[in-house]
Amino acid sequence: MTEELPNWNLKDFYNSYEDPQIQKDINIFKDFVTSFSKKYSGKILNFSESFDDVISEFEDGCEISAKLECYAFLIYATNMNDTKIVQFYQKISEEMTEISGDLIFFTNSINNFDKSDFDKILSNTIKYTSWLKNIRRFSEHQLNEEGERILLDKSMTANSSWVRFFEEKINDLKFLIGEKEVNSSEALNLLTDQDGLVRKKAALSIGDVFKNNVKTFTFITNTLSKDKIINDKWRNYQNPVDSRNLANNIEGDVVDALSNSVQNHYTKISHRYYKLKSKIFDKEKLDFWDRNAPYPDASNKKISWKEAQEIVLKSYGDFDKQLEEIVQLFFDKNWIDAELKEGKSPGAFSASTIPSIHPYILMNYHGKTRDVMTLAHELGHGCHQYLSAKQGMLLSSTPLTLSETASVFGEMMTFRNLLERSDKSQKKYLLASKIEVMFNTVVRQISYFEFEKILHTERKIGELSSEKICEIWMETQSRSLGPNIDLSGDYKYFWTYIPHFIHTPFYVYAYAFGDCLVNILIQLFDENHPNFKQLYLDLLKSGGSKHYSEVLSPFNINLKDKKFWDKGLSLITGLIDEFENTL
Numbered sequence: 001m002t003e004e005l006p007n008w009n010l011k012d013f014y015n016s017y018e019d020p021q022i023q024k025d026i027n028i029f030k031d032f033v034t035s036f037s038k039k040y041s042g043k044i045l046n047f048s049e050s051f052d053d054v055i056s057e058f059e060d061g062c063e064i065s066a067k068l069e070c071y072a073f074l075i076y077a078t079n080m081n082d083t084k085i086v087q088f089y090q091k092i093s094e095e096m097t098e099i100s101g102d103l104i105f106f107t108n109s110i111n112n113f114d115k116s117d118f119d120k121i122l123s124n125t126i127k128y129t130s131w132l133k134n135i136r137r138f139s140e141h142q143l144n145e146e147g148e149r150i151l152l153d154k155s156m157t158a159n160s161s162w163v164r165f166f167e168e169k170i171n172d173l174k175f176l177i178g179e180k181e182v183n184s185s186e187a188l189n190l191l192t193d194q195d196g197l198v199r200k201k202a203a204l205s206i207g208d209v210f211k212n213n214v215k216t217f218t219f220i221t222n223t224l225s226k227d228k229i230i231n232d233k234w235r236n237y238q239n240p241v242d243s244r245n246l247a248n249n250i251e252g253d254v255v256d257a258l259s260n261s262v263q264n265h266y267t268k269i270s271h272r273y274y275k276l277k278s279k280i281f282d283k284e285k286l287d288f289w290d291r292n293a294p295y296p297d298a299s300n301k302k303i304s305w306k307e308a309q310e311i312v313l314k315s316y317g318d319f320d321k322q323l324e325e326i327v328q329l330f331f332d333k334n335w336i337d338a339e340l341k342e343g344k345s346p347g348a349f350s351a352s353t354i355p356s357i358h359p360y361i362l363m364n365y366h367g368k369t370r371d372v373m374t375l376a377h378e379l380g381h382g383c384h385q386y387l388s389a390k391q392g393m394l395l396s397s398t399p400l401t402l403s404e405t406a407s408v409f410g411e412m413m414t415f416r417n418l419l420e421r422s423d424k425s426q427k428k429y430l431l432a433s434k435i436e437v438m439f440n441t442v443v444r445q446i447s448y449f450e451f452e453k454i455l456h457t458e459r460k461i462g463e464l465s466s467e468k469i470c471e472i473w474m475e476t477q478s479r480s481l482g483p484n485i486d487l488s489g490d491y492k493y494f495w496t497y498i499p500h501f502i503h504t505p506f507y508v509y510a511y512a513f514g515d516c517l518v519n520i521l522i523q524l525f526d527e528n529h530p531n532f533k534q535l536y537l538d539l540l541k542s543g544g545s546k547h548y549s550e551v552l553s554p555f556n557i558n559l560k561d562k563k564f565w566d567k568g569l570s571l572i573t574g575l576i577d578e579f580e581n582t583l
Contacts, residue, residue, distance in 0.1 A: 081343030111139035185346035203289030207490025240456035261565035271482030302367030350381035380410030388543030404514020447480035516568030
């Protein structure tokens with residue numbers, strides 16, 4: 001009998017999308033915006049002596065809007081084929097955007113203050129000092145209130161609508177593999193099937209479908225890239241990556257140091273590993289559908305959802321009991337949606353939602369070891385979000401540079417747990433799987449980052465053809481994976497489905513940042529760094545209340561120094577050494 005997988009319970013938000021409380025909350029938010037604007041617009045300095053109270057009032061009001069938007073997104077993410085729910089999602093997005101326009105004055109006013117006035121409100125602020133400083137960082141990229149309102153209103157028919165179109169297009173694609181028609185999540189999952197013929201059929205079908213739809217995805221990519229160029233021009237960003245770095249509160253030279261270090265390690269990591277793997281498969285070159293193929297001797301036994309829970313709980317519990325208790329809440333209270341179903345968003349994510357509720361996790365559980373690792377990864381996000389929620393709505397959100405820390409750390413703890421309980425043949429498989437996951441998190445994400453940089457730079461010159469985008473894709477991917485992977489055929493169209501290029505340009509380097517940072521932290525943990533566990537929990541609890549350099553300083557980590565990135569990458573080379581010794 002097929003095991004029943006969990007569906008999340010969203011009733012901590014509303015009973016359903018038809019719940020009368022939804023309209024009541026919309027009206028409450030409208031009233032808040034009207035009252036707040038009337039009270040403070042043009043008069044902010046009159047309240048400078050109690051500015052924490054003003055920000056707190058703003059924070060409480062924003063949480064009402066966030067509650068509505070989070071619920072609409074979550075119910076949409078699992079019901080993308082339901083017309084009424086899709087309409088509900090769009091309705092909430094449009095209404096919140098329209099109503100929120102009257103709050104633009106608040107952050108605009110803060111950034112329009114001269115230095116003496118800003119220092120005046122800053123001197124009377126205790127809790128929200130870091131939030132004010134973060135807002136102020138955007139001052140030179142801010143438009144006047146009318147300009148900001150126009151961009152906000154137009155986002156619904158510009159960026160947001162194209163992102164939604166991409167999501168629904170990906171969801172609607174069907175792939176004929178053998179005699180069975182499957183969705184994108186199932187098709188992509190088959191690329192890691194034990195059977196090489198299944199992998200090949202899946203890869204060829206995926207490539208064929210992407211090829212047949214490449215004109216649509218090319219148009220979406222060109223349109224969103226041009227939209228970004230226009231926004232960057234108006235906001236005075238010189239480089240396509242600048243806005244992402246500013247949002248992440250990270251210096252460009254730190255990101256460059258990370259990217260350069262990873263690229264300099266291509267030959268030591270991915271090229272070396274795939275040379276080993278090609279020998280295992282007795283081929284001069286691996287076909288691209290064999291790149292993530294399981295080790296030939298690996299067991300094809302599925303891991304039940306119950307077993308997955310036990311493995312992940314033990315992994316978190318072995319490290320810290322508080323984290324184990326938080327993970328248990330996700331299982332006990334149905335905060336996870338893992339069922340495979342039509343109309344559900346592919347992939348996985350943990351949505352932080354709002355501090356007064358809790359995070360929710362979406363994943364598609366197929367019963368593979370890789371899925372157990374994904375569960376551990378998303379639960380790391382969930383623990384991070386749960387702990388940082390105590391900072392409140394405005395300070396709980398973690399910059400992307402640190403947002404992958406807990407997820408990758410939890411994944412590594414789970415990997416070590418699995419490795420300890422494995423025999424020799426299983427160890428080969430687990431090591432190979434973990435190395436490949438780390439490639440996907442570090443090497444591949446930096447190659448994606450380089451792909452995006454070239455694409456957005458080229459788009460400034462003019463619209464890009466499908467052929468040109470494919471050419472950029474193949475150049476960056478070939479360089480990262482090395483000479484022992486054959487990327488011929490329809491692999492050139494595989495850029496089309498990657499959601500981060502669409503949702504959040506240049507998000508991808510955060511994965512590499514997080515993985516390498518965790519590799520450093522893991523080594524410090526193994527080296528018995530003083531008071532490591534408490535420092536780690538403090539990092540998670542801090543959310544976005546501190547700059548990344550401040551939360552990392554107790555670990556004596558300075559990410560402007562290239563040697564720290566090299567230290568993080570050395571953990572991957574060590575795993576490759578360990579894998580080679582098992583052969």
